[in-house]
Amino acid sequence: MATVELRGLCRTFGSVVALDHLDLEVHSGEFVSLLGPSGCGKTTALRIIAGFEWPDSGEVLVEGQDVLGQAANKRNMGMVFQAYSLFPNLTAQQNVEFGLRVRKESREKRARRARELLELVGLASAMDRYPRQLSGGQQQRVALARSLAIEPRVLLLDEPLSALDAKVRVQLRAEVRRIQLELGITTLYVTHDQEEALSISDRVAVMSQGRIEQLGTPAQIYRSPRTAFVANFVGTMNKLEGTVVSLEDRVVRCGPLLLQVPDPTFNHPAGEKVELFLRPEDISIGLLSNGDKPAPGLFEGRVTSLTFLGPVTRVGLETEIGPLMADVSSAVALGLTADTVVAVKLDSTSLRSIAR
Amino acid sequence: MAQVTAVAEARPSSHRIRRARNRVPVWHVIWLVIAALVFLVPIYSVVQFSLAGVGPGQSPFHWYLTVFDDPMFRSSFWLSIQISLETVAVSLVLMVPTVFWVHLRLPGLRPVMDLISILPFVVPPIVLVVGLLPFLKNITWLFVRPEVLSLIYVVFALPFLYRALDAGLRAIDLRTLVEAAESLGAKMPRTLLQVILPNLRAAIIGGSLLTVAIAMGEYTVASLLEFSTFPVYTYTIGTSTAYEGVALSFISFIFVWAAMLALYLLGRGGRSAAAVAITNYN
């Protein structure tokens, strides 16, 4: 299977910098997501790999060979677009067979392969239907089957699920991953949906303004964001502002509290202002009986909002270290109303900071 | 060693990138050039031809001067202008309230209007004039007045004016505007004049320009009804002296160019409607 390497890709559209010296290495059989807000360059990067755009400078190597000199139709990659990519005048089967037809494969071979792939995506029954007779989700499955028919060395997906309903999206993304694992095909997946990226990727590249902010496994991205952008973009983060008390002990004063940062690579000198990050699920709440003060190590907070999210309720809190959001099991949150005073506990082992 | 080869590889790659990006297939260029030739060669020939054939001692603009000196030139041009303006006036008075009314009160009639707006294509000028001639011959007082041409041209301009007005009305929220005006106490005629018309200005001007272009260039009916409009004059002069005909041709071209420029400056999608305009009437 193929490795994909991007070296120093740069692309500017007029005055907008779409790609800023992008470097990325995708290992054989790996599923890497390019995650970021619109305009971050992720789609541009994908289209450059596919051959629909060219960079101003930089290299794209597939299996060690430069592909930028090749036309898009010679690169042997599979691509799934966001929508509308199925040929309207061909049935599902004919769509899937298209790549093989261009390669002059025999009719039997084409039909066999088309059936095989449509079964793989669960649409063997829709072989003779036209795209306009298929739902959005079904169309994307056919598009996936079509791109795999030519046995590409790399699979590229450009926000393939963005145009679909939420439920279909969750279903399909699992299937995409399942198929990818079964075939072991090197895959690059572009999305702006972080839940999607985190749930199905081997590694995630979080992008912003043409650059990769952080490349890592989903767990790494989520638990150890390395820049403020990543921290804010992926999941919800509580931001605590404080001043460093001691670099050696990694102690930061936030409001009246002294917090210790667990990360041994903490490198902000004493006196410097820093931001600390904490996920809502790392904050817990305890009910206080009237008049009680919180136990040592905990502090007071007043409930300002309650947002029911299903299994979890997001509680907005006003505390002496600033506003916080805590994710609490909905069963516990039942007892809360606005203005309730609660005890707040931070899981300080989950405190993150951004390196200098 | 590895570093050196890396640098050496980098340069050819960027060359290839630049070449790949700017590649336009040869065929496309060929078709564009052919089309450009089809459009421009006749115009160039017109200019060349109209400046040719002059005797020694004569100005290269001899034919233009001859034509400008001809009183028939002025009178026919003026006649065409008059007829055009009359056509625009009648068309607008007829069409604007009608299309407005249909949009507001009779939306069910829209398919009928759409169908009617196609009819002038089924009944081209030559056919229409055949049908009208016996009918008009009996109305001698109208038959000899050039105003009859205006009345007929209204029919030719109908599809384009209708389409322009229809599009213009669809773009504004007619019902809301009218109801707002009514709630403020305005009666229908005033609403139409002071509220709707200003919003339709672009559609009206665009449609009117197309109407003028049609009326100024129409030959078939004018010649068969024996009026000396500008195209008829051009034909008469041109068939006897080709050079003058070609000079007049150039003058027409400038006029069309100016009208299209005006239409373009208006900006709205009048461009493609304009193209469809005259072709059917020649």
Add this chain to the structure above:
Amino acid sequence: MALAESGMQPVGLAGRAPRKRSRSRRWALLGVLPFFAYISIFLLIPTGELIAGAFRTANGAFTLSNISDIFRAPYPQAFEFSLELSALSALMGGVLGFLVANAVLHHGVPRFIRPAFVSFSGMAANFAGVPLGFAYIATLGTLGVVTTLLQHLGLDIYPSFSLQGLFGCALVYMYFQLPLMILLMIPVIEGLRKEWRESASNLGASSLEFWRYIGLPVVTPSLLGLMVLLFGNAFSAYATAETLGVSNLVTIDIANLINGDITLDPQDAYALTLAMIVIIVITIIVYALLQRRASRWLR
């Protein structure tokens, strides 16, 4: 037909509402009366007159002799020539217009090309008629600029070429057929989604293969429909051909029958125009059917 909303139904007076609604609608219809009256006088009645007149003698008696006259010389030849001319100019304009529209929309082409071609097409289409005839006399006439140029290069196009001949006249018609096709074809080609082309390319197809398997099949109904439109357009033309001196065209024959330059025979003119209407109506029906087919894939 949908009932008009007059907005003045009193609530709860269900018994009276229907009558009031139809009455207000009748008043509303009055508003479009001037328009329909005008259309009747200047379009519908003359059309009816000439259809009826095709079956009447000069004295008003019923006859089929006018119709049978159409089949006597020189009219069949005139029809043949008109139809051939229309078909040829539609084909030439249609094919070249398609190729040019496609070229104009190509992504690698300089930005100014599209507005330049669109505006010039708008102008060229309006140049038809008498001025166009003289323009081509100046270009390819016996003393034309291009004719002379070709003679200097050793190529004498006369006498085999003639502006009044089939090819010559079709070439002149190109001047308004080509821009019309370009303008109408551009939105059709834009309707070919970028994703289709890119998918095809991604799957290994060359540009030609894309057109062969996807592009042309999807675009062909529109393409044919527009060519049919061009056909009707050319068939109805009169002034341009008259200026060029073409003699055996249906429209020109009709004109001659009316203005009495050769013979005065309005009855035959009626019959000929009736035949023209029939042909044009067929053209429009075919066009409408093809457009309906086209919209299946392009929306």
